[in-house]
Amino acid sequence: MRIARIFPIVVCIIFSSLAAHAQFLMDMIDTTSELGKGMISMYHKYDALRFSGYIQPQFQMAQARGAASYDGGDFGAAVDNRFTLRRGRIRLDYERFNKHDMPVVQFAFQFDGSERGVFIRDFYGRFFENKFNVLSLVGGMFARPFGYEVNLSSADRETPERGRMSQILMKTERDLGAMITFEPRRKDHPLRFLRIDAGAFNGQGLSATTDFDSHKDFIGRIAVKPRKILKDQAILSGGVSVLYGGMQQFTNVIYTMGTVNGRPGYQVDSSAANMGKIAPRHYYGADIQLKIPNGPGKGSTQFRAEYIRGQQTATALTTETPGAIPVNAQGKPQPLYIRNFDGAYLYFLQHLGSDQHQLVVKYDWYDPNKKVSGKQIGEPGAGLTAADIRYNTWGVGYLYYANEHLKFMFYYDWVTNESTQLEGYKEDLKDNVLTCRMQYRF
DSSP, rough: OOHHHHHHHHHHHHHHHOOHHHHHHHHOTTTSSSSHHHHHHHHHHHHTEEEEEEEEEEEESSSSOOOSSSSSOOOOOOOOOEEEEEEEEEEEEEEEEEEEEEEEEEEEEEEEEEEEEEEEEEEEEEEEOOOSSSSEEEEEEOOOOOOOOOOOOTTTOSSSOOOOOHHHHHHEEEEEOOOEEEOSSTTTTTTTTTEEEEEEEEESSOOOSSSSSSSSEEEEEEEEEEETTTTTTEEEEEEEEEEEEEEEEESSEEEEOOOOOOOEEEEEEOGGTTTTEEEEEEEEEEEEEEEEEESTOOOOEEEEEEEEEEEEOOOOSSSSOSSSSSSSSSSOOOOOEEEEEEEEEEEEEEEEEEEEEEEEEEEEEEEEETTTOOTTTTTTTSSGGGGGEEEEEEEEEEEEEEETTTEEEEEEEEEEEOOOOSSSOOOSSSSSEEEEEEEEEE
């Protein structure tokens, strides 16, 4: 009878992960019985479970109806304002530690639900070696280890979205693959400040349902964790990243930048030898973060910067990494376009007298084709399209952290594009966006 009375209480404790020590449970449960032993076993097993999540309902206003946008997707043809549920994330983590409080294994599952549907975001397992406590191996679906902004959680980021370049080059940020990490976990290790990631990935990210070629992307990052500098008055961190990959060419028609009629334009290579070769997708990046505390309860001043350049293979009308073999209306493979790109972002973050109020100023640019600009785009015979236009974005926002579970964001993006000779892009588009968001987090 005693077991029957306390059983509902114990179940609640186990599955809500609210916790009690095993000794406390043993005092409550008759561990000499088989049922009691089973309940303690369940506690030890499921106490390692952790649930977390957040939702981001928001209201947005665009400068014009039908605006194309990287602030949560394009607006409908007749729409210049909208309510959306930008993200609705639920995450489950399972972790086990050894008797020295060192991690042994981790499992993570996260999905995103909104009015657009339900999608998996993370699904991976991680194994930690426990002899030297410096290495771990992860496999499954997880964030690519490239740069800082790509790996900064949407729940923690001070802007509504990642920059245009991050969204185009690494859509959904995640991919299927395997990665080994060097990261000392003992506090007395001389290299505890260092983290090195190296992994192989399919390359298409979550925009693909399956891999469409046998080529894999290598992604590596060397990062220095936050370190105190200037007599402990500031905290500095940073890293360098590389993505060395590509995609198989399913067509012999390849376009690269050169000179056409004495002006910049695309040159075609239709050699039969192109078929089956690997078109390049090579990115090189560096990032730095500086944080200066303003005093107890007054927050901090922060500066962040990241620069990425390289080669990107896509199609005539977009520089987004293809999620499937690009084909035309007749089902035949489209020609591929290889462009040299670069882009960057800079953040200025300032708490306004307390931890609850924060000002955000951000500038980012993405130039998908460094070898052409402005009125050169649209010249007859050059083959240049809207995919070659550079965009610059200024963003200003205010954040109010009501408590650890609730955050309010008010953010405005000024987006400017190059003026070209292309119809529809001869002057700046009306695509500025105001975002008002609430975030609930547990």
